[in-house]
Amino acid sequence: QSALTQPPSASGSPGQSVTISCTGTSSDVGGYNYVSWYQQHPGKAPKLMIYEVSKRPSGVPDRFSGSKSGNTASLTVSGLQAEDEADYYCSSYAGSNNPYVVFGGGTKLTVL
Amino acid sequence: QVQLQESGPGLVKPSETLSLTCAVSGYSISSGYYWGWIRQPPGKGLEWIGSIYHSGSTYYNPSLKSRVTISVDTSKNQFSLKLSSVTAADTAVYYCARGLSSDHWGQGTLVTVSS
Numbered sequence: 292q293s294a295l296t297q298p299p300s301a302s303g304s305p306g307q308s309v310t311i312s313c314t315g316t317s318s319d320v321g322g323y324n325y326v327s328w329y330q331q332h333p334g335k336a337p338k339l340m341i342y343e344v345s346k347r348p349s350g351v352p353d354r355f356s357g358s359k360s361g362n363t364a365s366l367t368v369s370g371l372q373a374e375d376e377a378d379y380y381c382s383s384y385a386g387s388n389n390p391y392v393v394f395g396g397g398t399k400l401t402v403l
Numbered sequence: 404q405v406q407l408q409e410s411g412p413g414l415v416k417p418s419e420t421l422s423l424t425c426a427v428s429g430y431s432i433s434s435g436y437y438w439g440w441i442r443q444p445p446g447k448g449l450e451w452i453g454s455i456y457h458s459g460s461t462y463y464n465p466s467l468k469s470r471v472t473i474s475v476d477t478s479k480n481q482f483s484l485k486l487s488s489v490t491a492a493d494t495a496v497y498y499c500a501r502g503l504s505s506d507h508w509g510q511g512t513l514v515t516v517s518s
Contacts, residue, residue, distance in 0.1 A: 342504040
């Protein structure tokens with residue numbers, strides 16, 4: 292039950308787009324359409340940004356989008372804004388007979 | 404709106420049992436959803452601990468399964484976490500959340516394991 296793999300850091304200038312990857316296996320990311328993405332600012336609880344690969348909860352700007360190809364899921368932030376600077380975590384449903392949830396190690400997004 | 408609030412001791416001695424409760428308001432646990440616990444060691448990433456369905460079915464992180472018990476009290480609209488035989492490695496901010504996609508989170512509570 293290894294953690295999902297995310298790059299430790301990503302960056303972009305205001306207005307640009309940035310994509311963060313989340314790589315798992317056929318037993319988690321590749322096997323189910325239950326990938327979620329969370330944004331976490333320092334000292335705050337995580338906030339759900341994307342669920343079921345590409346769905347946005349109410350109130351999340353459409354600048355945030357999600358996708359998946361094979362065992363890799365991606366979060367794209369378009370039109371970067373200063374307030375997007377945060378840690379981002381992916382998670383995926385995993386297992387079949389004994390279901391569980393696995394998180395990625397997190398990506399620090401810096402807005403230059 | 405849905406709100407979750409963790410409560411419990413902030414300091415636990417090594418080898419003892421960590422106990423936390425999550426009080427839910429704005430939504431009845433009996434109405435559905437999984438209800439879970441997630442933790443974050445200082446300066447590190449998120450780790451899923453486990454979840455319980457409103458019916459009582461539980462699912463645990465395989466790496467913690469032998470030490471974890473999650474239970475639900477629908478009459479009080481709350482659910483609880485017990486983690487036994489704790490060590491310093493269990494020091495973390497513990498969050499409760501709704502759903503396997505965790506659409507609502509508590510503010511988190513820091514639990515330190517130390518003698």
